[in-house]
Amino acid sequence: MMTRFGFVMLVVLLVAMKGDMPAYITYNTEGKQAKYKDLVDDALKADIVFFGEQHNNPISHWLELELTKDLFAEKHANLILGAEMFETDNQLALDEYLSGQIAQKNFEKEAKFWDNYQTDYKPLVEFPKTNKLIFVATNIPRRYASVVNKKGFEGLDSLYAEAKKYIAPLPVKYDPELKGYKSMLEMMEGQGGAGGHATENLPKAQAIKDATMANSILKYWKPGTTFPVPPSIANILPSFVTEIISELLLPSKSAQIGVPVNPIFNGSVKGKLSARTP
Numbered sequence: 001m002m003t004r005f006g007f008v009m010l011v012v013l014l015v016a017m018k019g020d021m022p023a024y025i026t027y028n029t030e031g032k033q034a035k036y037k038d039l040v041d042d043a044l045k046a047d048i049v050f051f052g053e054q055h056n057n058p059i060s061h062w063l064e065l066e067l068t069k070d071l072f073a074e075k076h077a078n079l080i081l082g083a084e085m086f087e088t089d090n091q092l093a094l095d096e097y098l099s100g101q102i103a104q105k106n107f108e109k110e111a112k113f114w115d116n117y118q119t120d121y122k123p124l125v126e127f128p129k130t131n132k133l134i135f136v137a138t139n140i141p142r143r144y145a146s147v148v149n150k151k152g153f154e155g156l157d158s159l160y161a162e163a164k165k166y167i168a169p170l171p172v173k174y175d176p177e178l179k180g181y182k183s184m185l186e187m188m189e190g191q192g193g194a195g196g197h198a199t200e201n202l203p204k205a206q207a208i209k210d211a212t213m214a215n216s217i218l219k220y221w222k223p224g225t226t227f228p229v230p231p232s233i234a235n236i237l238p239s240f241v242t243e244i245i246s247e248l249l250l251p252s253k254s255a256q257i258g259v260p261v262n263p264i265f266n267g268s269v270k271g272k273l274s275a276r277t278p
Contacts, residue, residue: 023059040070048217049228055085061120068127068228075226081128082229085114085121086137088166088216094137098129138216138229140209141166149205156208168211174204181207 026034043049051067053060072079086094090111097107114121128135144167147155156170164170176182181203188202213229221227 024063040067043067043071043228044074044226047223047226048221049226051228055114056116056120058120061124064228065123065127068124071226071228072127072131072133077133078225080134080136080220080225080227081124082136082138082217082220082227083121083124084139084213084229085117086135087112087139087141088137088212089141091137094125094135098125098133098135134220136216136220136227136229138213140168140212145205145209148208149201152201152204153208166212167208168215172208172211174207176200176203 026036026039028034028038049071051064053064068079068081093102093107093111096102097104097111108117125135127133144156144159144163147159153171153174156164156167159167174181184203184206185200217227217229
């Protein structure tokens with residue numbers, strides 16, 4: 001069976017909400033206007049759907065929820081959700097909450113959230129709770145990404161075995177020439193670095209996030225399911241999604257699900273769709 005990747009690119013800016021002004025417009029990769037239904041149909045053909053978002057834009061989160069609802073209408077229990085904002089060491093609390101074992105107040109007190117969880121991400125968590133779906137915490141705990149930023153990949157070697165359960169299997173393959181990693185370092189160097197101290201470890205910290213998110217996806221995905229996930233896209237840079245896909249394409253990762261892999265994502269395959277504001 002061929003694994004198919006769908007990449008839905010959303011570029012949104014806040015606009016006045018008038019009756020004759022839609023919140024977004026859908027285009028294909030040729031720049032021609034398309035219908036939202038085309039976007040849904042495209043996503044339904046994919047096994048793994050990457051939804052690019054601006055983290056602090058409510059319209060993108062609303063459209064994620066609407067797309068999730070439409071995918072669920074066709075896929076039902078064969079829909080698995082995931083998000084970058086949840087780190088892997090939150091998976092137990094997330095599972096306990098979704099299954100009704102712990103109360104909402106305890107979950108929201110103990111789990112780690114971004115500041116806009118209540119307004120933007122909570123609906124995406126409540127939907128799988130209501131519909132008994134799996135929601136995957138995909139991202140590496142930030143404290144371990146920080147270790148890589150300070151010490152490189154070698155810094156992970158000294159972690160306890162329990163800690164390594166929350167990270168992609170080591171060592172991870174890293175290609176510093178991939179566009180996303182090169183542009184990240186160039187951008188930071190151009191701005192004088194983080195406090196003037198940008199090093200080659202900065203893209204490595206992103207790489208360990210990408211590898212862990214890819215590993216989390218493959219851990220839960222199985223043939224016949226669709227897995228939409230808002231991935232790591234700082235300011236809507238699709239190159240970072242490419243790096244996650246590169247992790248999914250590694251032979252060692254592909255062997256875990258026993259299938260050849262054929263990537264399909266926006267900007268690469270004719271006809272893939274994007275949505276953005278007018």
